[in-house]
Amino acid sequence: MAQHDYDCVVVGAGVEGSATGYHLTRTGHKTLLLEQFTLGHSKGSSHGQSRITRYTYRQIHYANMMPECFQTWERLGREVGTELYRNTGLLSVNGPPYQDFTLRSESLRVMGKPCELPTVGEICQRHPGFSFGPEHKAFVDPNGGVLRADSCLRALQTMFVKQGGVIKENEKVLEIIPGEHVVIVTSRGRYTAKSVVLTPGAWASKMLRPLGIDPPLKVTQIKVCYWPERQPGAFGNYPCFYYLSEKYETYGLPCDDHSGLVKVCNHHGDDLQGPDQQNQVQYSHQIETLKSFIREHVPGLMPEPSLVENCLYTHTPDEDIILDRHPDHPNIVIGCGFSGHGFKLAPAVGRILSELATGTTPSYDISPMSLKRFPNNGRLAAKL
Template sequence: MLCVLNKPKMSTKEDYDCIVIGAGVQGSFTAYQLAKQNKKTLLLEQFILPHTRGSSHGQTRIIRKAYEQDFYTHMMEECYQLWAQLEREADVKLYRRTGLLVMGPEKAPDYQLIKNTLQRNLVPTVILKREDFSQHIPHVNLSDGDEALVDTTAGVLYADRALKTVQGQFQKLGGVIKDGQKVTDIKPGPVVTVSTSSGVYRAKSLVITAGAWANTVLSHVGLQLPLQVVRINVCYWKEKLPGSYDVKCRFPCFLQVECKEAKDHIYGLPSNEYPGLIKVCYHTGSETDPDERDKQTDRSDIELLQRYIARCFPGLVPEPAVVESCMYTVTPDRHFVLDCHPTYSNIVIGAGFSGHGFKFGPIVGKLLCELSQGEVPSYDLSPFRIRRFQAKSKAAL
């Protein structure tokens, strides 16, 4: 008589409270916030970490309260506190205060909106008079008709370090990161099933923060958002006299709201990544496929920047010394998407950060965590709801 041993069946499925797809800054902070709430959390990433294929890589980003809209300035109040909290928890420096110089035509609507928002919200701000400008900001030519102010709370975030830090803190809290796992299928339901190239995972809730690949992932759950992916040329320009625009010499980050060379914003950060080079970029780019971004070779933004730098930054060589790339995932109104799926309330979406989302990572993570747990969000999310696009689509019919 044969004795048959009853071996337990091996399950290829792993169960979690929440799965987060996309380990950029927004997904990593969401996973970290969930782990702080003692939720068993899985963070999935399609590429091997760390990588430079998305929108969260690079050494620096600007952090600021200078915005046209009150709701961003209000969110940044708490965001600064959350960044400082992460610094304390990990004992790592993630932020350097430099101030943000904002320049723009006196009558330009965007410049006036920023100025009014800062003053209305009592953000420490210095208005620079034209006659005193060069004393405070050497090596910069203020354009005729331009005004200037400084958001003194602003500065530089150390982006790569921040991303590594929040992922490390997530893992210390028991969170699981699985990289090199591209999502191949999602089955909605009371328990969501996520299939990847390497496994099958289940969770009570799902958060999608897939950056430029958001619509690719959302196609598995029957949703497409009006997102445009653009490739940005990240340009570094050489100082003629080393130290002229260095952070140690207290040169600020800057934002040129409008100028004769450009309709969109131009922004810059003091020398940091590469000694003797400062980052100056145009805040828009050419549409691209995120999987084919290196084939995009448009240089019109670089030519625009060369003309601007030759005119306004006489201490820089008007030819980029280094050109890297990054991707923006842009919504029609350039505001974020922070919302639940219209059909499946346990699937939450963070997308369309439009090239200005990195600094909001801690607060976006908190909000997406709240949405995934069915809690009332800490802020009014009406500017970020999916229905704003649906309403416009119906109006156009």
């Protein structure tokens, strides 16, 4: 048998790739983690100070993963001596037809997790910075809260290295050559591995097409906006929130690292041709939509953002993620299309991808995330 450099090479050191590397080295596999940019860069989807986490999910296959995610973040925090999660609770507010309210609250019941059902009047009395009319329904996931995203990413990478992993940054992958041992050609070298895991984020289509795979992926740019409190400190004890109606799909969370500001964003962004087009959008409707949302439903905030950042989402048409082996090369594993909800799922995703890479039966049912749901198993359409 030919020699190989690594048991596994993971391409992309965002949260999914870093979580995969963490699990691989934790189980004793010699692993290389490659990143085309500097570690912690702001060009992709894993940067920033904060992300919402929660137990509640419309999709029961994601809800089933969340207990492990909470447990892993807690363990990882102990391992590095840093608190990674702050429990604020998650308030979910829906306008008609309330389908999201029904499915999300039901997922908590199925998991045996607590679910509070306040009236919107009680919410607005408890948190006067909100304004919701009687047509709304709401529930609270009391275990929801804030992940300290930058700290989470650093913790995964710190433990990856401590467990024997190797990270190489500013090293772009130029070619992946399938075979019994996969060859990975980069801007700085050439590596071989028993398997490779591809977690390239918004660069997924560009990396997968040369391998004959082209699942339907759309890249969007989200405006991450921070809004000043009208009364400083007023939102200090507020929960994270998610709001869905026919007019808005918006989320918000308190900001530990930006005093006096609250992070409020749209779930949907501006379509891009690819990740290299980011920051070229001259005007975004997102901010005007958010200003309107703030005026109507969060009057405790000023309707003009103090700080605006960018983040990339990579969507699939059904907004389910892709976790699978290449249909023709089973030692090439693919993780992409996280559709804006990948960060909170990263610990379980990393476990699944590490299991796929090492020939282990996945710990969860991944059929909803399979390439098989796309025409021709996601293969690139043959040219006529």
